[in-house]
Structure formats: C-alpha cells, structure tokens
Amino acid sequence: MKIIACIKQVPDSEAKVKAESGQVSWGDAPLVINPFDEYAVEGALQQKEASGGASSSLSTVTALCVGPESAREALKHALAMGADEAVLVSDAALENLDTVGAARVLAAAIQKIGGADMVVFGRQTLDNGAGLTPAQTARVLGWPMLGLAGQIKVEGGSVTVERVLDEGRQSMKANLPAVLSVVQSIGEPRYPSFMGIRKASKATIPVWSLDDLGIAAPTAIVTRTELMNPPAQELATEMITGETPAEIAEKLAEKILAEKVL
Amino acid sequence: MKTFVYIDHFNGEVQPASWEALGLAKSFGSAIALVFGSNVDAVAKAAVEYGADEVLVADDASLTDYRAETYASTLASLAAAASPLNPNLILFPTTARTREMSAMSAVDLNTGVLTDVSALEVNSDSFIATRPIYEGKVLEKTVCSGKPVMATIRGRAFPKPNREEGKSGTITKVAAAGEAKSTVEGYSASESAVNLGDAGVIVSGGRGVSNNPSLTPPAGMDEKQAEVWRAQQGFALVTELAQLLGGAIGASRAAVDGGYITYSHQVGQTGKVVAPDLYIACGISGAIQHLVGMRNAKVIVAINKDADAPIFKQARYGVVGDLFQIVPALTEAMKKKLGK
Numbered sequence: 001m002k003i004i005a006c007i008k009q010v011p012d013s014e015a016k017v018k019a020e021s022g023q024v025s026w027g028d029a030p031l032v033i034n035p036f037d038e039y040a041v042e043g044a045l046q047q048k049e050a051s052g053g054a055s056s057s058l059s060t061v062t063a064l065c066v067g068p069e070s071a072r073e074a075l076k077h078a079l080a081m082g083a084d085e086a087v088l089v090s091d092a093a094l095e096n097l098d099t100v101g102a103a104r105v106l107a108a109a110i111q112k113i114g115g116a117d118m119v120v121f122g123r124q125t126l127d128n129g130a131g132l133t134p135a136q137t138a139r140v141l142g143w144p145m146l147g148l149a150g151q152i153k154v155e156g157g158s159v160t161v162e163r164v165l166d167e168g169r170q171s172m173k174a175n176l177p178a179v180l181s182v183v184q185s186i187g188e189p190r191y192p193s194f195m196g197i198r199k200a201s202k203a204t205i206p207v208w209s210l211d212d213l214g215i216a217a218p219t220a221i222v223t224r225t226e227l228m229n230p231p232a233q234e235l236a237t238e239m240i241t242g243e244t245p246a247e248i249a250e251k252l253a254e255k256i257l258a259e260k261v262l
Numbered sequence: 263m264k265t266f267v268y269i270d271h272f273n274g275e276v277q278p279a280s281w282e283a284l285g286l287a288k289s290f291g292s293a294i295a296l297v298f299g300s301n302v303d304a305v306a307k308a309a310v311e312y313g314a315d316e317v318l319v320a321d322d323a324s325l326t327d328y329r330a331e332t333y334a335s336t337l338a339s340l341a342a343a344a345s346p347l348n349p350n351l352i353l354f355p356t357t358a359r360t361r362e363m364s365a366m367s368a369v370d371l372n373t374g375v376l377t378d379v380s381a382l383e384v385n386s387d388s389f390i391a392t393r394p395i396y397e398g399k400v401l402e403k404t405v406c407s408g409k410p411v412m413a414t415i416r417g418r419a420f421p422k423p424n425r426e427e428g429k430s431g432t433i434t435k436v437a438a439a440g441e442a443k444s445t446v447e448g449y450s451a452s453e454s455a456v457n458l459g460d461a462g463v464i465v466s467g468g469r470g471v472s473n474n475p476s477l478t479p480p481a482g483m484d485e486k487q488a489e490v491w492r493a494q495q496g497f498a499l500v501t502e503l504a505q506l507l508g509g510a511i512g513a514s515r516a517a518v519d520g521g522y523i524t525y526s527h528q529v530g531q532t533g534k535v536v537a538p539d540l541y542i543a544c545g546i547s548g549a550i551q552h553l554v555g556m557r558n559a560k561v562i563v564a565i566n567k568d569a570d571a572p573i574f575k576q577a578r579y580g581v582v583g584d585l586f587q588i589v590p591a592l593t594e595a596m597k598k599k600l601g602k
C-alpha cells in the first residue's frame with residue numbers, strides 16, 4: 001500500500017491571532033502541524049500497519065505539504081510520528097493559493113510521487129477552515145472521495161469507511177485509489193517516538209518547485225479583500241449566588257428569561 | 263439577479279439553514295431552489311412554501327444516496343455557462359455534504375467557494391462575503407472572481423423566511439448527471455441525529471458530569487465503567503434541561519474522549535462550531551479549543567465547581583457550584599416559570 005498524507009502548517013491553536021495592519025499576526029506563537037492533519041497522519045500510519053506491519057517496506061506513508069520553507073517542521077513532525085518520507089512543494093509563486101489551486105498543486109505532486117493507493121487528508125485547516133481541498137483534489141485526480149472517515153478498512157482493491165455525519169454513521173465503499181478525509185474518531189495521533197524524532201532530524205526533505213511539477217502557478221479565484229478583528233464583546237460576567245441550589249436556580253432562571261433567548 | 267439555492271436534506275429531512283439561504287437569495291432577486299434525491303416531492307413543495315420562485319428537481323435513482331460525485335456533476339450541469347439558467351450565485355447551507363459537492367462543482371466550473379459565510383453584500387456585480395478564519399479569531403472579507411460565485415452560509419446567521427403552507431409554484435424536473443464512484447453500504451442511526459448547527463439552545467456537559475462521588479455505581483463495575491456510569495447520570499440531568507428548553511445536547515472533548523457521549527455532540531475546534539442564543543456549559547473548564555466552538559453564542563451560562571475556571575471569563579452568567587445540584591434545580595425552576 002502506498003499512502004500519502006496531506007498536511008499543512010498553521011499557528012498553534014493557543015496562539016492569540018489578530019488582524020494587524022492588514023496582516024494576520026500570531027506574535028511569537030509556534031507554527032505546528034494542522035491538528036486535523038495529525039489525524040490524517042495517524043490514519044495513514046494505521047493503514048500501513050494494517051496492510052503489512054510497521055516495518056514492511058511494501059507499505060509506505062509519504063507526508064506531503066504545499067507551503068513555505070518553514071513548513072519543513074510540520075513534515076518533520078509527520079516523520080517523527082512514523083511517516084517514511086516527506087515532500088515539500090514550495091515556490092514563491094504559490095503565495096496566494098486558494099483551495100482549488102492547492103488541490104491542483106497537490107494533485108500534480110501526487111502524480112509526481114508516482115500516484116498512491118490512498119491519499120488521506122484532514123477535515124479542514126485551522127487557518128483557512130474551508131474544508132474544501134480534499135474533495136477538490138479528488139475531483140482533479142478523478143478519484144472517489146470518502147469524506148469524514150472515523151474508521152477505515154481496506155480489503156482487496158477497495159476501501160470502506162465509516163463516515164461520521166450529523167445524522168449518524170454511514171458506511172461507504174469505493175475502489176482504490178481513493179481520497180479520504182478523516183475526523184477525530186480515527187484515534188488519538190501517536191506521539192513521536194525518540195527514534196522517530198532522531199530519524200526525522202536527519203531526514204532530507206526534497207523541495208519541489210512548480211517547474212519540478214511541470215505546472216504553472218494556479219490563478220487565485222478566491223481572494224481576500226479585507227481582514228478584521230471580530231467586534232469586541234463587552235462582557236461583564238455576573239456571578240449568581242445564593243444560600244441553596246434552589247435559590248441560585250431561581251435567580252438564574254429569572255436572568256435567563258429576562259434575556260429573551262428562549 | 264438569479265440565484266440557485268441548494269436545499270440540503272438527508273432522507274427528506276431538510277437542513278433548516280437551507281431555508282435561510284433561500285431567504286437570502288430572495289433579498290437579491292429571484293431564487294431557484296435545487297432539490298436532488300429520489301422521492302423528494304415533499305422537499306420541493308416545502309421549497310415553494312418557503313418562497314422559491316421556481317424549484318428544479320433532479321429525482322433519480324442514481325441520486326438516492328448522496329454521493330459527492332453525482333451531486334456535484336448534476337449541479338455543475340445546471341449551473342454551467344452553457345446552461346440557459348446560468349445563475350450569478352449559488353447558495354448552500356454549510357453542511358458536510360455541501361462542502362464536498364460545492365468543492366467539486368467549483369473545480370468543474372472553474373470557480374470558487376466561500377465557506378461558512380456570516381454576511382454577504384452585493385457590490386455592483388460582485389459578492390463580498392464575511393467569513394471566519396483562524397477559528398473565528400479573525401474575520402475576512404473575500405470575493406470570488408469565477409462565475410457563478412458559490413457560498414455556503416453559516417446556520418442561524420440569516421433570517422429564516424416564513425412558510426406559506428399550501429402555496430403553489432413551478433416545479434421543473436431536471437436530469438441527473440455524472441457517475442458515482444462509491445457505494446453506500448449502510449447507515450447506522452444508532453446515534454440520535456445531532457443538529458447542533460441550528461439549535462437555538464445548547465446545554466453541554468464536560469468532564470465534570472462524571473464527578474459525583476456520592477453516586478454508587480452498580481456492583482461489579484471496574485473504575486472506568488463506574489466513571490462512564492456516573493457520567494451517564496450527569497448527562498441525564500443535562501439532557502433533561504436541554505429537552506425542557508427545546509435544545510440540543512453538546513459536550514466537551516474530554517466528555518467524548520471519556521466515552522460519556524458520542525463525537526457528534528462535540529463542540530469546539532475538532533468538533534462543531536455553534537452559535538446558539540443560549541449555551542449552558544456544565545462542568546466544562548473552558549479550554550481555548552472549546553471556547554472557539556461556542557463563544558459566539560448570544561448568552562453563555564457556566565456552571566462549574568471551580569471559581570477560577572476560564573469558562574467564567576466568557577460567560578454572561580456564572581454559578582460556582584456542583585452541577586449535580588445546580589442543573590436539576592435549574593430544570594425545576596425553569597419548569598415552573600415556563601409553566602411546564
């Protein structure tokens with residue numbers, strides 16, 4: 001099994017992100033692998049193990065990222081978790097990439113890697129939060145899309161996933177190769193092992209340009225025109241106290257009703 | 263101005279934000295509703311009643327089970343520049359399905375999708391959408407230079423139009439397109455449908471719902487089983503309050519990871535982002551990853567034993583106390599006041 005996990009690098013979720021003179025700023029908060037994509041790497045590693053064992057060379061996991069040079073660190077995290085290889089696509093012409101553009105670049109990189117049996121995505125990015133790239137990559141490749149998988153099972157040439165939807169779980173099946181996106185139910189991402197961290201620190205990560213991929217920079221169709229901080233909430237917390245739970249509840253119920261939100 | 267509105271449904275159960283999208287489309291001009299599936303006459307009729315000027319129905323066996331490929335191809339064939347309908351804008355409610363199908367049709371039509379939109383302005387011929395980025399810590403205005411512009415709207419961000427029962431209108435059959443690349447093998451409804459996105463009230467439980475040492479679990483349970491059993495007693499209280507207020511049940515990730523409740527209830531960064539009118543957090547500490555999922559609620563009430571819990575900083579009303587005492591007392595008080 002040849003598996004590719006697509007990952008992006010984003011500011012840590014604890015970061016205080018704000019709009020500052022037209023730019024997004026996160027101070028000195030660290031950049032990390034997109035939390036949803038840690039599940040993608042975890043899902044990919046689980047499938048590698050299920051298909052031939054952790055050490056089998058027949059099965060490989062390649063982490064793939066389109067981003068700036070600094071995104072190497074996110075790929076190293078994937079390597080430290082157990083991915084076999086990593087590829088960074090980086091090019092100055094890729095600065096204003098929208099999701100369709102990202103999908104086209106990812107699809108070209110997937111072809112250059114030599115294709116795959118399965119490409120695993122996270123559910124969405126923490127920065128853009130569009131949740132579009134997996135289905136768009138599948139469309140560009142012409143592969144089936146199995147989205148929001150909480151469980152993955154490969155049998156023969158096909159893959160079955162348990163899709164986690166608001167309405168319940170849906171079991172969906174397609175032939176390989178296929179594009180998947182995964183959700184948290186796939187299982188906690190493993191921590192990088194000591195060996196993994198050592199391996200990752202020594203790994204050389206190839207960097208491909210658009211020329212290497214043989215494609216031109218996609219024109220951005222979706223563009224940002226303005227950046228804003230959300231309106232500041234002037235919030236005074238009112239603590240409700242009383243002698244007994246019943247007295248507190250009575251006061252709180254009155255407050256809630258007075259808000260006219262029911 | 264002509265707008266398509268995709269009416270998202272699961273087995274005929276319509277996502278309410280579809281009607282909000284329809285109302286928004288009407289504010290720009292004429293609104294053509296799109297209904298895909300099989301045996302969807304009732305959905306098409308409802309679309310007329312909610313104000314669609316026309317409804318296009320693709321009723322076909324190939325569309326019985328939602329599959330992104332066929333739904334996207336059907337949509338793209340109706341919206342293509344060569345189609346006589348040629349809309350300027352396509353609106354969707356934001357759901358798992360619409361993210362996929364809009365994503366794919368955008369590739370086909372060489373346009374883009376603006377997701378999770380909370381405001382949409384028209385400026386001569388372009389649409390300017392406001393949407394959250396970085397988990398809502400920052401907002402951006404974005405435009406799409408392709409045609410049609412596609413936008414998925416956030417639930418409860420736009421007013422829902424009134425329904426005029428019995429209204430009649432034009433319903434036109436259209437053809438399905440595309441080939442499915444997957445099969446739906448089954449569907450387990452074992453988890454009750456959770457619709458946090460358009461709930462007006464959400465009552466949520468966190469790790470604290472398992473913390474009632476005075477409850478004695480049935481004999482023979484190991485420690486983990488006893489914890490889950492206690493949590494179920496806690497969630498029963500949360501559920502009772504939610505039901506009384508006509509709301510949905512939410513949860514923190516600690517509650518989901520603890521096995522107290524299923525993932526579809528999770529609110530937060532890796533769960534759902536919600537914006538109800540009232541959010542009652544019971545036994546939730548208020549980690550940033552939870553807050554990004556609920557801080558846009560109009561009124562937040564926090565019930566927590568620990569006076570220093572960060573959740574209180576986000577709350578309009580706070581109670582420092584044991585949820586096992588406060589929550590049932592609140593249910594009682596509300597029952598009386600609501601005359602139930």
Ligand SMILES: Cc1cc2nc3c(=O)[nH]c(=O)nc-3n(C[C@H](O)[C@H](O)[C@H](O)COP(=O)(O)OP(=O)(O)OC[C@H]3O[C@@H](n4cnc5c(N)ncnc54)[C@H](O)[C@@H]3O)c2cc1C
Pocket residue numbers: 013035467468469470471473474513514515516517528529530531532533534544545546547548549550551552555565566567568571583584585586
């Ligand atoms: C990448 C990533 C993604 C994440 N995504 C999410 C997400 O989507 N959603 C989410 O919620 N979390 C998420 N988390 C986890 C988050 O960081 C917190 O760990 C989690 O929200 C804590 O849940 P909690 O508040 O229920 O538990 P705790 O932090 O353990 O808090 C329990 C609270 O209950 C109170 N309590 C205990 N007993 C009682 C009682 N009897 N009565 C009243 N109060 C009581 C305690 O005082 C405490 O404040 C994520 C974390 C990471 C790293």
Ligand SMILES: Nc1ncnc2c1ncn2[C@@H]1O[C@H](COP(=O)(O)O)[C@@H](O)[C@H]1O
Pocket residue numbers: 006007008034036037040064065066067099102106120121122123124125128129130131132133134
């Ligand atoms: N630049 C990128 N490089 C690699 N993978 C990406 C990139 N952008 C998005 N992805 C993948 O697509 C998923 C959804 O991204 P988005 O559509 O931006 O929300 C992410 O969770 C990643 O798995």
